[in-house]
Amino acid sequence: xxxxxxxxxxxxxxxRALQDVSFxxxxxxxxxxxxxxxxxxxxxxxxxxxxxxxxxxxxxxxxHDVVKDYKTIRNCVGYMPGKFSLYQxxxxxxxxxxxxxxxxxxxxxxYHLIEDIYKQIEPFxxxxxxxxxxxMKQKLALCCALIHKPEVLFLDEPTTGVDPVxxxxxWDMLKRLQQKGITILVSTPYMDEASLCDxxxxxxxxxxxxxxxxxxxxxxxxxxxxNLSANNMYKLIESLKTYEHAHSVYxxxxxxxxxxxxxxxxxxxxxxxxxxxxxxxxxxxxxxxTIEDTFMALAK
Amino acid sequence: xxxxxxxxxxxxxxxxxxxxxxxxxxxMPIVQILLFxxxxxxxxxxxxxxxxxxxxxxxxxxxxDNISASKYFSINAFIQQENDIESVFxxxxxxxxxxxxxxxxQHLIKNGQATVQIITDATDPNTAxxxxxxxxxxxxxxxxxxxxxxxxGYQIIPQTRMVYNPELKSVFMFVPGIMTVILMLVSAMMTxxxxxxxxxxxxxEVILVSPLKPLQVIAGKVVPYIALSVIxxxxxxxxxxxxxxMPIQGSLILLAFETxxxxxxxxxxxxxxxxxxxTQQTAMMISLMGLMLPVIILSGFIFPISxxxxxLQIISNIIPAKWFIIILKAIMLKGVGFSxxxxxxxxxxxxxxxxxxxxxKKYKIRLE
Numbered sequence: 001x002x003x004x005x006x007x008x009x010x011x012x013x014x015x016r017a018l019q020d021v022s023f024x025x026x027x028x029x030x031x032x033x034x035x036x037x038x039x040x041x042x043x044x045x046x047x048x049x050x051x052x053x054x055x056x057x058x059x060x061x062x063x064h065d066v067v068k069d070y071k072t073i074r075n076c077v078g079y080m081p082g083k084f085s086l087y088q089x090x091x092x093x094x095x096x097x098x099x100x101x102x103x104x105x106x107x108x109x110x111y112h113l114i115e116d117i118y119k120q121i122e123p124f125x126x127x128x129x130x131x132x133x134x135x136m137k138q139k140l141a142l143c144c145a146l147i148h149k150p151e152v153l154f155l156d157e158p159t160t161g162v163d164p165v166x167x168x169x170x171w172d173m174l175k176r177l178q179q180k181g182i183t184i185l186v187s188t189p190y191m192d193e194a195s196l197c198d199x200x201x202x203x204x205x206x207x208x209x210x211x212x213x214x215x216x217x218x219x220x221x222x223x224x225x226x227n228l229s230a231n232n233m234y235k236l237i238e239s240l241k242t243y244e245h246a247h248s249v250y251x252x253x254x255x256x257x258x259x260x261x262x263x264x265x266x267x268x269x270x271x272x273x274x275x276x277x278x279x280x281x282x283x284x285x286x287x288x289x290t291i292e293d294t295f296m297a298l299a300k
Numbered sequence: 301x302x303x304x305x306x307x308x309x310x311x312x313x314x315x316x317x318x319x320x321x322x323x324x325x326x327x328m329p330i331v332q333i334l335l336f337x338x339x340x341x342x343x344x345x346x347x348x349x350x351x352x353x354x355x356x357x358x359x360x361x362x363x364x365d366n367i368s369a370s371k372y373f374s375i376n377a378f379i380q381q382e383n384d385i386e387s388v389f390x391x392x393x394x395x396x397x398x399x400x401x402x403x404x405x406q407h408l409i410k411n412g413q414a415t416v417q418i419i420t421d422a423t424d425p426n427t428a429x430x431x432x433x434x435x436x437x438x439x440x441x442x443x444x445x446x447x448x449x450x451x452x453g454y455q456i457i458p459q460t461r462m463v464y465n466p467e468l469k470s471v472f473m474f475v476p477g478i479m480t481v482i483l484m485l486v487s488a489m490m491t492x493x494x495x496x497x498x499x500x501x502x503x504x505e506v507i508l509v510s511p512l513k514p515l516q517v518i519a520g521k522v523v524p525y526i527a528l529s530v531i532x533x534x535x536x537x538x539x540x541x542x543x544x545x546m547p548i549q550g551s552l553i554l555l556a557f558e559t560x561x562x563x564x565x566x567x568x569x570x571x572x573x574x575x576x577x578x579t580q581q582t583a584m585m586i587s588l589m590g591l592m593l594p595v596i597i598l599s600g601f602i603f604p605i606s607x608x609x610x611x612l613q614i615i616s617n618i619i620p621a622k623w624f625i626i627i628l629k630a631i632m633l634k635g636v637g638f639s640x641x642x643x644x645x646x647x648x649x650x651x652x653x654x655x656x657x658x659x660x661k662k663y664k665i666r667l668e
Contacts, residue, residue: 085502086503087501090313098310103510104511
């Protein structure tokens, strides 16, 4: 096991940031932590990166205990915090060089690891890191976290605030790194990124709700889900919420996702109900449950 | 070692690319030393003095006339007895009393010498010193005149006496004082800010998760500032030598050694502050309030320690700047060797070791 977490608890004063968190990550796996802001993702990362000590429970990274062997772990992991944490007044190249030096290596030695990513920011290598765009900053941060060839990579919300194109590129890179045998623990608030992981864990309010592969996790969703739309979205949601058989109602892109409490139910009946309220252009169709639907159902 | 050098290189980039701190580093010492230097070397003008003439003869009259004729002094009282001296000072107007001994002229003619006492109010030591020098100059020019064409010279011996601050504790005091203040400010404040900046920007988080050891991080922060502070100290000494013509009596090597020691003390304090403060702002406030004020007020830089209340005198002992000022004064003004200041040096060294040990111990290997 590359990462193993068992029964971790951590509190800040009255807030229980993590409650009995347990999971394992296999070597060479991309493991995603999916959850909203404040779910405890960053706390978990910090515990694994030996920056915080858990109140109780054990954790090990690359076979080393995060408390006892913290020095060993600090030599063999790459950590990219959620906040951009490079030197803004140093250039791209100087940043990379600095991190290579403090990890007792050189850019040359591990260039093959970062080549794909670094090639994209290399034209700007004399630019100060503070003047880079969001996506480029993240790519540079990833390069810096990778330069010493870590066994395990911790990426805390690496794509937050990054444009969709850069996000896609970023994930392509992670896939390539995975092929080089690096274990990756990544957190994200974006549900669409969850499907790119080998396995994901839903986390909310410090608790792990479910752990499975993205394909399997949607199977936890047993209800039939309906895509609804009408001329007045706000009114549609309000009306659905007051509908006596409503199980769950939430906006989903340009639609509203709806589940019913009954196993068998008549679409016409619902359509009729909505029409009576005064809504027009009503469409109702069955939708495939997504990871987000699963999360919403579990988080309820 | 390579690791450590890489860290130092990064620190130099930070310092050299931040114009604001660069200005603080090099601009301020020069501005301050010039400002203080010119503000303190004050000319005297129309200073009130009192005369106590026990003799009332031709020579004393002549001297008194010369004094009152000069633009520096105006005589505001003639007193009759010793007891009046104190009361005349206590009124506050009079800054000096000139007292001629009984039978002044007779002594001068018979014995070839006579004595005059210059008693100054040394609560303002710089003025007191200037006054006594000026009075002395007037008297000596009188002597010259008396001695014209005579083989056996007459002598008037001035006895200078300072009241209220007899040791005249801050003549040329501003150079050691300013040097101490600047070194403290630059070293302590700049290091504490540079470390807390890493905390604030989150880079500390990344550095922690690296093979860098606490000692390497601390040393990496300190070394560049030692270099810069040494440059600063050199600039200050050169300025005082060439702009203010302040003589340095003692050994320059000893001075350099003691200065580096104090720089390290200040840096250690800076690191200690950064272990407490979470933001650059707090670090700056703690440096200013916790270091600058005591350094200026309690170190003997501006206010003589001997005239402080006992409690403050005791507190002043824990202020490193106090010991450094004693050392600087001893080397620069008195020109003494190491054997005279080993005790102060040892105290400073002890404090430094203590601060460094404490900051390494308090250096967090994790986040809170």
